[in-house]
Amino acid sequence: MSRESRRDLLIDKVRHGEASRSEQAKFDRLMANDPHFRQHVKEIEASVGEIPHLSFAEVAPNQERVESIGRIVRIGIQQKRMEYWSPILVGAITAAVGFFALLQVLAYQPDSQPVNLGNAKAELTDEANRLPTYSETGR
Amino acid sequence: MIHQEVSLNRNEMAALERAWVARCRQGDKQAIEFLIAKHRQRLVRISANILRDQHEAEDVTQEAFLKGFREIHRLRDDRAFSGYLYKIAVRLCMDRLRSRKPEGEIPDQGDGSNGSKIETKILVERLLQQLTPDLRTTLVLREMEQLSYDEVADVMNVPVGTVRSRLHTARARFREIWLEATEGGL
Numbered sequence: 553m554s555r556e557s558r559r560d561l562l563i564d565k566v567r568h569g570e571a572s573r574s575e576q577a578k579f580d581r582l583m584a585n586d587p588h589f590r591q592h593v594k595e596i597e598a599s600v601g602e603i604p605h606l607s608f609a610e611v612a613p614n615q616e617r618v619e620s621i622g623r624i625v626r627i628g629i630q631q632k633r634m635e636y637w638s639p640i641l642v643g644a645i646t647a648a649v650g651f652f653a654l655l656q657v658l659a660y661q662p663d664s665q666p667v668n669l670g671n672a673k674a675e676l677t678d679e680a681n682r683l684p685t686y687s688e689t690g691r
Numbered sequence: 692m693i694h695q696e697v698s699l700n701r702n703e704m705a706a707l708e709r710a711w712v713a714r715c716r717q718g719d720k721q722a723i724e725f726l727i728a729k730h731r732q733r734l735v736r737i738s739a740n741i742l743r744d745q746h747e748a749e750d751v752t753q754e755a756f757l758k759g760f761r762e763i764h765r766l767r768d769d770r771a772f773s774g775y776l777y778k779i780a781v782r783l784c785m786d787r788l789r790s791r792k793p794e795g796e797i798p799d800q801g802d803g804s805n806g807s808k809i810e811t812k813i814l815v816e817r818l819l820q821q822l823t824p825d826l827r828t829t830l831v832l833r834e835m836e837q838l839s840y841d842e843v844a845d846v847m848n849v850p851v852g853t854v855r856s857r858l859h860t861a862r863a864r865f866r867e868i869w870l871e872a873t874e875g876g877l
Contacts, residue, residue, distance in 0.1 A: 556859075560858075560862060564833075564858065570839070596866060599818075599865055600834065600862050600866065602811055602815045603819070603834040604835055604837075606740075606815055606816060606819075607740055607835040608740055610735070611735045611749075612732075615728070617749075618727045621753050621756050622727055624757060625723055625760045625761075626718070626723065628757045628760065629718055629761060632761045
């Protein structure tokens with residue numbers, strides 16, 4: 553650290569009330585004996601020393617504003633959850649559809665032979681065939 | 692609810708805040724509003740001090756809350772919620788400063804030492820805007836917010852040595868442009 557930096561740090565500590573007893577003594581000694589140091593401190597006080605006066609005051613409590621931010625935050629949290637869960641849901645659905653499609657493909661057998669029924673006889677069992685016809689009624 | 696806290700000591704308040712933050716993690720509306728009400732004023736003030744614009748500071752504060760609550764899972768220790776929000780707000784302010792166009796030359800203010808207080812304030816405002824976002828934020832945190840070197844380092848996520856060096860540069864630069872603007876009129 554350069555001599556200038558060390559002096560700057562010393563001035564800063566004294567200005568903010570953070571100097572130790574020995575640092576304060578060193579500062580006082582320099583102020584008493586070194587005109588350049590005195591001038592430097594004067595310039596810092598005049599320039600940087602004005603900055604704290606520009607600090608904004610705290611805004612007044614505003615319940616309406618708090619509620620408005622609260623609403624926005626809750627919407628934001630919900631969107632975040634959607635962003636998290638949407639890809640998972642889409643992924644799960646896609647995986648399920650793919651799984652069922654795979655099962656269908658595996659179950660499909662285009663070369664399979666028809667079942668041999670031997671001497672089995674086909675017979676109409678429809679009761680409609682037993683209904684009386686026009687000639688049977690004698691007209 | 693805030694008024695009840697007055698009688699509580701620091702540890703009790705930290706424990707209370709931790710409980711509210713834990714409730715926030717579950718999406719509790721009341722807890723969210725409690726924490727917004729508790730921290731809003733401070734966040735608006737620090738943002739306004741860095742940005743030098745109260746309206747923009749309100750926007751940044753809202754953005755900070757949104758980001759803070761959305762990413763609350765990143766917060767490891769619920770007791771650190773206040774600092775966590777503070778850091779988010781400062782970083783958002785710095786992002787805004789970086790995206791701003793650089794200010795033009797400072798008009799000559801004449802002999803600032805003889806001018807009124809208001810003229811001095813206007814001059815200081817303009818000089819602050821001449822500093823880079825990093826230098827300006829460091830200076831504001833130290834001079835206006837009265838943070839220690841360690842606290843500034845924590846908020847800005849840089850080593851303490853960097854804070855020391857930035858403050859030295861910022862003060863030197865500020866003093867230099869001050870002297871230029873006031874024609875050395877001390």
